[in-house]
Amino acid sequence: MKLFYFRFPNGISNFGDNLNPWLWDRLLPGVFDQDKTTTFIGIGSLLNNYIPKAHKTVVFGSGVGYGKGLPKVDESWKIYCLRGQLSAKALGVASELAVTDSAVLVRRLYKQTTTKVNRFAYMPHIDHAILGDSAWKLICEQAGIAYIDPRWQIEQVLSAINQTEVLLAEAMHGVIIADALRVPWIPIFTSTKIFPFKWHDWCSSIDVKYEPKYVMPLRKLYPPGPGVRSSLRYSLKCVKQAPQRFFKAFWADESKKMAIQLADIAKTSKPTLSNEARIEQLTVELEERLQQFKEDMAAGYFDHSG
Known part of the structure; x- marks a missing residue:
């Protein structure tokens, strides 16, 4: 069984995506290998038309998002x-399958x-x-708040949030x-590349409203486009090609404005x-569903001939 999750190019680490091996290797030790016959889809907005074809597909706590279409859910799928609820509705499956994001199991x-x-x-x-x-560190210093980089290692991010x-x-x-670790939070929205659908989807599971606070975007660096993933190559190219003097002058002005907004x-x-x-x-409900998955594995449900 192969663990499927989004991986950034050039070895870039991303907290949300890299929670997958960290979490599942602890909860399901020895389950995953490189056998693509069965695909396990966990943390992330992964339910789109990019999912690799497999004999069987397991979904545990993932959500609809990104991509240009929805996957075809058939008898080979086990959700x-x-x-x-938004993911369940989009896929046309029973609302009872909507629980919450499986990252909550970090608890x-x-x-x-x-x-603190x-x-x-x-x-x-x-x-x-x-x-x-590195400009984010300056912005946060000016705002008088700490900075947590999503590219840090999992344990470092967990510790910083905690x-x-x-x-x-x-x-x-x-x-x-x-939220899982009982740290109050304030959602921030800076550009159209933030995907509100997935926020509303998750917030519906915990019975709260998604009401983000707006902060001015980094205008000169945010390219137009349909989504964050599709603009990644542009972003990396922009950072690579732009002269350092441009960034210094640009950030000096922009960082002050953003710092004021964040502090407020x-x-x-x-x-x-x-x-x-x-x-x-x-x-508890996630744990019960995880136990069912373990029992199904033990019963041979995911065997190649199953």
Whole structure:
């Protein structure tokens, strides 16, 4: 069985995507190899027309998003749970399959702490982190808040979120982990490359509204286009070709404006946090679905001849 998740080119690490091997290797040790006969789809907006064909396809907590079309769900698919009701509706499957994002299972693997180091921290979307690079640290310093880079290693991001009192973020899986670890959060929207559908999908599962706060975009670096993934090559090319003097002059002005906005949002906005009973209920439900998956494996459901 092969674990399928999005991987950025050039070895770029992204927290939301790389949660997959970190999480599933701990919850399902020894299950995954390079056998493409069965595909396991977990964390991410992966349910699109890019899914590789397989004898059987397992879906556990993923959601609809990106791509230019929906996958064809047939008898070869086994959906244990989806990110939210919007994904279930889009795929035309039973609403009972909508539980929540499987990243919530981090609650069972990472010990929460009451020790807080940062009052506020900001975590941008991966594409924006690539574009802004080290300038984000300057922006956050000017705003008086900590910076969490989605390109950091999993344990470093988990620790940084866990030690923060309130997380401001464009990165949805940063927010999902924050909510799972009981860290209040404020969603940030900076450009049309943020995909509201997946936010509404997940928020529907935890019974909260997606009400992002707007921060001015990095205008000169955000190319027009249908989605973050499709613009990645442009982003990397832009960063590679632009003279350093351009970035210094550009960021000096833009960073001040963004820092002011972030600081104001941090001080005046009411953060969101799902109900403790609700998030625990969802965690238990994910565990029950995971147990069913284990039982199906033991019964040979995913054998090549099954």
